[in-house]
Amino acid sequence: MAMLGVNVDHVATLREARRTYEPDPVWAAAEAELGGADIITVHLRQDRRHINDRDLRLLRETASVELNLEMSLEAEIVEIALQTRPDMVTLVPENRQEVTTEGGLDVVGQAERTRQTVERFAELDVPVSLFLDAEQDQVACAAELGATFVELHTGVYANAEDTRQVADCLEQLAEGAAAARRAGLTVNAGHGLTYRNVSDVVRRLRPHELHIGHSIVSRAVFVGIREAVRQMKDIIRSAEQSA
Numbered sequence: 266m267a268m269l270g271v272n273v274d275h276v277a278t279l280r281e282a283r284r285t286y287e288p289d290p291v292w293a294a295a296e297a298e299l300g301g302a303d304i305i306t307v308h309l310r311q312d313r314r315h316i317n318d319r320d321l322r323l324l325r326e327t328a329s330v331e332l333n334l335e336m337s338l339e340a341e342i343v344e345i346a347l348q349t350r351p352d353m354v355t356l357v358p359e360n361r362q363e364v365t366t367e368g369g370l371d372v373v374g375q376a377e378r379t380r381q382t383v384e385r386f387a388e389l390d391v392p393v394s395l396f397l398d399a400e401q402d403q404v405a406c407a408a409e410l411g412a413t414f415v416e417l418h419t420g421v422y423a424n425a426e427d428t429r430q431v432a433d434c435l436e437q438l439a440e441g442a443a444a445a446r447r448a449g450l451t452v453n454a455g456h457g458l459t460y461r462n463v464s465d466v467v468r469r470l471r472p473h474e475l476h477i478g479h480s481i482v483s484r485a486v487f488v489g490i491r492e493a494v495r496q497m498k499d500i501i502r503s504a505e506q507s508a
């Protein structure tokens with residue numbers, strides 16, 4: 266079954282709305298584990314608008330499942346990530362003005378910088394995932410740069426407004442996944458996935474990992490994190506069984 270990475274950034278966003286100590290994303294991660302999360306995902310942004318250095322340190326110490334650190338290529342963050350040694354890192358583009366990550370990393374446009382970063386993590390045996398739009402040239406480049414995983418960006422699919430657009434996005438994602446597998450990469454997917462739209466991604470892409478945050482944390486407001494994670498895992502399991 267696909268592994269579920271639960272992104273707990275959104276819990277920290279709520280904390281930062283009051284610049285206080287609660288709710289604690291470290292507690293959220295423990296609750297997510299109890300609900301069946303296979304991976305805890307966090308994004309340490311340069312502006313620390315949600316997860317901060319203390320959260321990352323405590324999560325590294327306390328998470329008993331894998332810890333996936335999403336991060337930009339910025340030198341300060343790379344140094345912190347190398348010291349933290351998460352179980353994997355996902356390289357993402359970062360723009361200070363954005364509300365959330367807006368598109369895949371342009372690895373073709375910054376191949377050398379990406380390669381150097383991938384190599385630094387490889388020296389520590391930390392596998393690297395590249396968050397990419399499902400474009401053939403980006404996927405081919407990811408394989409050349411030595412990445413282990415690609416995380417295909419599902420945000421455009423999630424925002425598609427009619428059935429035709431949804432079908433086109435799924436087709437492009439499926440082609441991207443096939444190209445990535447041919448190149449020897451392991452395929453993950455994430456961004457904008459919800460209880461309603463995740464099943465088709467599971468059926469068409471058969472991802473190794475899914476990274477989901479906003480929708481799970483939104484449901485957790487009403488049912489609790491443990492139950493929200495359980496429900497997402499049930500949907501993923503059913504989608505795989507019906508594929």
Ligand code: PXP
Pocket residue numbers: 272274308335355357365366396416454455456457458476477478479480
């Ligand atoms: N994957 C990546 C690379 C992301 O940047 C994010 C957002 O932090 C997610 C997955 C999770 O997206 P969402 O919160 O929309 O589920």
